[in-house]
Amino acid sequence: MRYSVKIRQLLFAVFIFGMLLFNQPILGIFNNGTIAGIPNLLFYIFLIWGIIILVMALITLINPTKTKKN
């Protein structure tokens, strides 16, 4: 139960941060220029996307057996 609550809260935080990072005004920062030949905005979106997936994977790894029926 304890782990389940913790996972829930962390995942909710991911949602909030994702909402902020994937919307204006932050997106506006990356309007121009390129990184390694890739347009900034495109690079940024995929980077954040990847990080979010990684973070979610790590969060859901927390104690995989105990929360089964909670």
Place this chain on the structure above:
Amino acid sequence: MLQEWLILAVSFIYISILFFIAYYGDKRADEGRSIISNPYFYALSLAVYCSAWTFYGSVGHAANTGLSFLTIYIGPTLMAPLWWVILRKMIRISKRHHITSIADFISSRYGKSTVLGGTVTVIAVMGIVPYISLQLKAISSSYLIISHYPDTLAYTLPQHIPVIQDTAFYVTVVLALFAILFGTRNTDATERHEGLVAAIAFESVVKLLAFLLVGVFVTYTLFNGFSDIFAKALNDGRFTTMFNESADTEKGSWFGLILISMFAILFLPRQFQLAVVENVDEDHIRKAIWLFPLYLLIINIFVVPIAMGGLIHFQTEAVDADTFVLTLPLAVKQTGIALVVFIGGLSAATGMVVVASVALSTMVSNDLLMPILLGSRYVKANREQDLRGFLLLIRRGTIIIVLFLGYFYYKLVGSHYSLVNIGLISFAAVAQFAPSFLGGMFWKGGTRYGALSGLLSGFFTWGYTLAIPSLVSAGILPESLITEGFLGLAILKPTALFGLTGLDPIMHALFWSLLFNTGSYFIVSIFVKPSAIELSQATLFVDINKYSPEFEHRSLGRGTAPVAELRLLLRRFIGEKKSERLFKAYARKNDIDLESITQADSGMINLVEKRLSGVIGSASARIMISSLVKEKPVSLDEVMHILDETQQIVAYSHELERKSSELQEATRKLKKANEKLKTMDQFKDDFIATITHELRTPLTSVRAFSEILYDNPEIDVLQRQNFLGIIIKETERLTRLINQILDLQKIESQEMEWHFNTLNIAGLIKEAIEGMQKLFEEKNIKVSFNPDHHIMVKADRDRLLQVILNLLSNAFKFCNDADGEIVISMSIESSNLVVSIQDNGIGINEADQKIIFEKFRQAKTSSKTQRHAGSGLGLSIARQIIEAHNGKIWVESKTGEGAVFKFTLPNPVLKEQEIQK
């Protein structure tokens, strides 16, 4: 250009593989060795989200409008973390209530309403049929391109192709067959379609690999990697704004698109089917939370490079960007890659079509047709007939109807819209489910009429602002409707409702429809009272974790029904074997003899109703059951009461927790009390020892002197007088001691009678001093008491005198032998009379100051003077008396410096008259 026979052969092989996988999946499921029961298959099956729209349309969207296509995948990525709560609850509720579709979910939540279920079904069909047609269009046009490229025939409008030559028609037929074979194996829609899920997961792998293949091909064969494509694209002036989202975000559409896709991943019928109905284990969500977004990310990596590559490669040629994934390989004669891409597109489209048609057919048959058909005379007349065949026929028929609706829609209007637009229209339609669905899951206040008005207003706004304009652009409705508004009223222009301009059509529709939808849902819910069944369903849904399934079976519903009738009913829908198994299991669990009882209890009725819900939908199941059950109407209060009771059970466990902590506290206190008791016991023992000693000493001397007198009758008179004097003194001492004990006992047991009178305290003190005057003089002790005023208090004269005497005799006992001095004074401090009696004796140490007022206690230092001291009860009695007067008594002292005993009495009255000295 590829030979048509080759394309058809490869397609045929691919479809055959699908059939085989589905067949194998079902076979394994029947053997009890599921192949899909793991989180990877679950996540892959969810990727049915990526339809032909993703496969072909994303590139087209990226080429035409830039990066906003990504929102369609960012939305679900952001919803994924919320699955932990939302999807889990959806699955739990659906499993518990045998829910098989969104329509059933909403209908069941709001009191098993047929009207609501029907409404949701209509919205879903209207929203999804165009989406299905979009898939058919994609298959058809991709086939035309791959078989005719670069022939301009490829761009023939679908209306102009005869049905008999139309690939889409044959595809529709094959998909209908597939959906019927693997989507309607059984009447019970809650039984999973494992073969179907396995095939969908396989298709997800195929479309991903195909898309990656063309992506790598374009990026690394046609160009020299990402930076090469982007360098060329950025040099070309046309594309510079493409990597700039400001154009989209200014209109709010970036955020809007994320929101709409968040709803889509939950409420698209095909997503609900795979994520909820086909879910094997809710813990699969754990991995799907990140696996599914990962799939979305991977399939999107090459979208922008392909779009840029196509734009650069074809330059000014009129090639539809939706077809770049096919036309790019074809343009450089890579027909093999083009064929793989075609198969990939086919897998994306077929996956969506099959699942969507199965999901829609469940809705249409259970929530639209069943309530009507089950009320028909035919069904009622043949009470014993097995209805399973009839049910399957209806479900299969609706699959065919849904698919061909899609086909005809495609024939009629499908060609006028790009893939993305049709997809978004569907998204906007299913977004209408969000308020009543989410509201119903987390808010008990939502009611049937609230949900109905929300859904209807949202749906009509959607139809007016999105469906009508799409019909106008297809040439079915007059242009003037858009340009001049309905009835020529500019304020009712479908694309600028109430004068709202500046948003793109999708955002415009989304804004108004969700505004009306959410608004009326809440407002009507708040003002219209729910019925009993709505209320109980609301609680069962929202508090799904608080109620055990056993409770639901038993408590709600008060009726009885003939067991035979129930068995007959269930048998008609799920067959004799399964029906009997269910009844026997119930009987065994509840220790009932099935053959001997005639009336079923509410638990059994609920069980049958739940089971029927899975087959014919909750609203229809309700209708069937209520025709059998003699139900006492359950009032709102009763429902509240039942729910309350169960809540109390849950509350009870919380209560238990609280109690146990209270218990700990009590134990702690008890331990402390016990410690105290032990010391008290010790004191009591000591006291009894003392008291016995005190009683025995005078007794011994009384006896000794009496014996002397008895044995020596000739003793002289003087001597005799002396002895008798001692005997009298000792018996007096005995009497005093016994009186004290009796006093204490009386006060403690509250038997003491008090006689309160107003009395002059100075006079009382003087009386006490006078009484002891002789003793003081004997011991040469100086006593001073010089009051200035008369002070009157209300007190029991005799008792107070006893206190003062006790304090004086204490002072007397402990006074210095050489120059003893006792000072008595009185004053008024903060409306209390304070009397103090000071001696200059040995004093009392600090530890003893606290305990000398407790009964059975004496100051330890007093042991050597014990022969003077009485029982150790005097001070205790004094304290009891003073406290009975609402006063306080205490001592101030230091060892060796004498002691000051003080006591207070409340409410003194000062007499102005001075005391004459």
